[in-house]
Amino acid sequence: MENTMTYLGIDIGGTKVALRAENGTRSQETVFPWPSPESTAHDDLAALATQVHALLAATPGPVTSVGIAMPATVDGAGRVTTWPNRPSWTGLDLRGALHPLFPGSEVAWADDGDLAALAEADAAGCRNLVYLGVGTGIGGGMVVDGRPCPGPDRGSCEVGHMIVDSTGPRCDCGRRGCAQAIASGPATLRRAARLRGTTTTFADLGQGLRDDEPWAVAAVQESCAALAVVVVNLNELTHPSLALIGGGFADGLPGFTDRVAAAATALSRPGHRLAPVRAAALGGLSSLRGALLLARGTHSGYGVPG
Structure with a gap:
């Protein structure tokens, strides 16, 4: 039927x-x-x-x-x-x-971040993971035992507003040092433009990374380091099986997820397992x-x- x-x-x-x-x-x-x-x-x-x-x-x-x-x-x-x-x-x-x-x-x-995390968990066949979506902002969420955490009755998981540097740049929310203020697409492009000394587009940044230009590497590395702090902090709290990096901005830059993974590994504690950091599967x-x-x-x- x-x-x-x-x-x-x-x-x-x-x-x-x-x-x-x-x-x-x-x-x-x-x-x-x-x-x-x-x-x-x-x-x-x-x-x-x-x-x-x-x-x-x-x-x-x-x-x-x-x-x-x-x-x-x-x-x-x-x-x-x-x-x-x-x-x-x-x-x-x-x-x-x-x-x-x-x-x-x-x-x-x-x-939307909670649901994106849920969909990525479903696609990965993983009941415990963290997901960071890097685009105009930083979205994402946590899935614990197959369900979004903390759950719809308690609000969403605002990973983009985790403070990673209390003296950092001001976020749109009014606070300083949110991951979003440092690692979002617009924040990364503004930093790249300052380091390069001229207006920089997403295409410019991608080409700069492929050419190993110091200004491009430094701009992206700072974003990846901030995201690594988020991944490691969530790892300490929830012990996920997997950490996924997605979103259009991250997907379009060569080696972005690998840089986050390396920075997270550098922050890990001896004797404490860090969830593998991989690229998300579903993109946009x-x-x-x-x-x-x-x-x-x-x-x-x-x-x-x-």
């Missing part, structure tokens, strides 16, 4: 949204950019509704459940407390906003894959009853 269960995963980002509907062996997928950064939450939700309806028009049967990966901070009541990339969403009743989009469907959401698909796991009930998050 043909599977009539349709699951919808939505990965909401700061600049774009990815959607994927799965029904048995069939799937439909689309990616669309948000309206301008100055758009209102109402505009964003209208654009989301248009794309959802277009995708589902080509999908057989009603949607059984929806999983949403969210970069915003959402409290237990379903209200957005902060989202720097889309400030108009702050204060939005997410629960109330989503219900009209998916009448009759179970809807759940969770932090990790949060979307995690959203689908959420829709399928593999992980529980906050939700809207059907």
Whole structure:
């Protein structure tokens, strides 16, 4: 008998949204950019509704459940407390906003970093790991005994806001020395530009690494050293079996994960096992894959009853 269960995963980002509907062996997928950064939450939700309806028009049967990966901070009541990339969403009743989009469907959401970690754990067949996603920010999470830690009822695992240098550069959150302020893509490119003495693009940085240019190596090495501190600290707390480095920025730079691994090894304690540090498997698909796991009930998050 043909599977009539349709699951919808939505990965909401700061600049774009990815959607994927799965029904048995069939799937439909689309990616669309948000309206301008100055758009209102109402505009964003209208654009989301248009794309959802277009995708589902080509999908057989009603949607059984929806999983949403969210970069915003959402409290237990379903209200957005902060989202720097889309400030108009702050204060939005997410629960109330989503219900009209998916009448009759179970809807759940969770932090995009937590879901990315869950998806990477699923892909790796590993029940205990830490995942760092390096891009515009530093995302990621921990999976302990097959479940995200600390869990949706206690908030997300904000690995990017672990302080690795209390006298370091100021983060967007207002504190100094967060891993994100040192090791994110924009932070690394700013450092590279200072060391090089001119504007530096991602392509410039990648070529500089391939050519072993001192400015490129130094800029990336500082980021990898900060990420290694995060990996080692999480290793001391949770003793994972694996540490994965992903995200578009890390994936696109030669030798990035190897540098993190070497820096973490240098910080390890004799007699204490350090989790192997490897490249993540899913690239930019990790949060979307995690959203689908959420829709399928593999992980529980906050939700809207059907």
